[in-house]
Amino acid sequence: MKLIAEILIAIVAAEHLYILWLEMFAWTTRARKTFKSFPAELFEPTKPMAANQGLYNGFLAAGLIWSLLIQDALWAQHVSIFFLSCVIIAGLYGAYSVQRSIFFVQALPAIIALIAVLLAW
Numbered sequence: 001m002k003l004i005a006e007i008l009i010a011i012v013a014a015e016h017l018y019i020l021w022l023e024m025f026a027w028t029t030r031a032r033k034t035f036k037s038f039p040a041e042l043f044e045p046t047k048p049m050a051a052n053q054g055l056y057n058g059f060l061a062a063g064l065i066w067s068l069l070i071q072d073a074l075w076a077q078h079v080s081i082f083f084l085s086c087v088i089i090a091g092l093y094g095a096y097s098v099q100r101s102i103f104f105v106q107a108l109p110a111i112i113a114l115i116a117v118l119l120a121w
Contacts, residue, residue, distance in 0.1 A: 001116065001119055001120040002120040002121070004116050004120070005080075005117045005119070005120040005121075006068055008109070008112060008113035008116050008117075009064050009067060009068055009080055009084070009113050009117070010064075010065075010068060011113070012064055012084065012109050012113050013060075013061045013064035013065050013068075014061075015105075015106070015109065016057045016058070016060045016061035016064070016087070017057075017058070017061045019054065019057040020054045020055070020057045020058040020061060021054070022034055022054070023050040023051060023054030023057065024050070024051045024054035024055065024058075025054075027047050027050040027051065028043045028044055028047060031043065031050070037099060060083060060086055060087055060090070063079065063082070063083035063086070064080065064083045064084070064087075066079060066083075067079040067080035067083060068080075073121060074121070077117060077120075077121040080113075080117050081114065081117060081118075084110045084113055084114040084117065085114065087106060087107070087110035088107050088111055088114065090106065091103055091105075091106035091107025091108070091110060092107050094106060094107075
């Protein structure tokens with residue numbers, strides 16, 4: 001079960017690295033295709049804001065990756081619980097304030113990973 005938890009953590013981390021790339025480096029190109037409900041005329045003026053959001057997603061990914069590198073099992077569990085909880089909270093808030101689909105894309109994978117972490121250790 002620990003391996004499954006680690007794979008799920010890695011998937012959530014990879015997702016947030018992808019979001020980092022979209023928001024920091026592809027906001028006015030590829031992100032237009034991903035964030036279809038966002039008005040096209042706002043991509044350019046919101047580029048710095050999106051980059052800031054991308055940076056936060058990078059911190060979430062970094063924390064999740066860090067949790068996979070920690071040798072002490074209890075410490076690794078605590079770090080992964082913290083960062084997965086941050087992802088869940090961000091996903092819930094995004095689903096509430098922006099678009100409901102954020103729950104399924106961001107929060108739900110983190111919830112599944114968190115359950116796996118809690119069952120694994």
